[in-house]
Amino acid sequence: MAYPRRHPFLTLCLLLVLAAAADALHFYLDTNEKRCFIEELPSDTVVEGHYRALEWSETEQKYVENPNLGILVEVDELETGHNVVKTRGPSDGRFTFTSHDSGDHSICLSSNYGTSWFTNTHIRLYLDIVVGSTKPDVEHDRTHVSELSQKLRDLNMKLEDIRREQQYQREREAAFRDLSEATNARAVWYTLAQIAVLIATCAWQLRHLRRFFEERKMH
Numbered sequence: 631m632a633y634p635r636r637h638p639f640l641t642l643c644l645l646l647v648l649a650a651a652a653d654a655l656h657f658y659l660d661t662n663e664k665r666c667f668i669e670e671l672p673s674d675t676v677v678e679g680h681y682r683a684l685e686w687s688e689t690e691q692k693y694v695e696n697p698n699l700g701i702l703v704e705v706d707e708l709e710t711g712h713n714v715v716k717t718r719g720p721s722d723g724r725f726t727f728t729s730h731d732s733g734d735h736s737i738c739l740s741s742n743y744g745t746s747w748f749t750n751t752h753i754r755l756y757l758d759i760v761v762g763s764t765k766p767d768v769e770h771d772r773t774h775v776s777e778l779s780q781k782l783r784d785l786n787m788k789l790e791d792i793r794r795e796q797q798y799q800r801e802r803e804a805a806f807r808d809l810s811e812a813t814n815a816r817a818v819w820y821t822l823a824q825i826a827v828l829i830a831t832c833a834w835q836l837r838h839l840r841r842f843f844e845e846r847k848m849h
Contacts, residue, residue: 686752
């Protein structure tokens with residue numbers, strides 16, 4: 631069984647929708663051929679990819695693993711042209727990147743064979759891409775926890791200041807209440823004293839008037 635002949639410069643662009651899920655596919659590569667996939671990603675999104683390449687063996691008439699086979703992975707932001715990933719890996723490998731800006735990203739894979747010895751090399755490539763799943767960033771988590779701890783300490787300090795201010799206000803209210811009660815008590819005693827003086831004055835005047843009339847009667 632002979633391998634079917636394909637155009638050596640054919641480039642296939644597919645749109646993959648991989649929202650927090652995995653989607654596996656396989657395709658074929660010839661020597662010096664590159665296959666690209668367009669993936670629309672939001673900003674700060676982590677993408678993991680796993681690929682596995684098998685080489686066509688004319689002797690065995692099937693695809694087999696070749697430890698000398700390598701795969702070149704390139705990821706570019708289409709809008710800015712910024713190269714996010716460019717790495718060479720073994721025939722079975724992984725790649726991970728984080729999108730810095732939202733928009734379309736080109737994920738391209740090709741064989742790293744570049745000599746004339748492998749001009750008739752045919753490759754079956756399995757690709758599995760996962761969007762939004764990655765190992766936790768421990769350092770980022772520690773930094774986030776430290777920031778939260780600092781914010782909690784600042785909040786506790788502010789609460790302590792508020793408690794001291796409330797205590798001070800309560801003490802001022804108590805002092806003002808005591809002063810008000812003392813002032814009211816003095817006002818009551820002053821009023822009672824005025825009433826006593828008024829009563830004493832009235833009694834003295836009545837007594838004086840009675841003596842005056844009694845003296846006039848006697849004359």
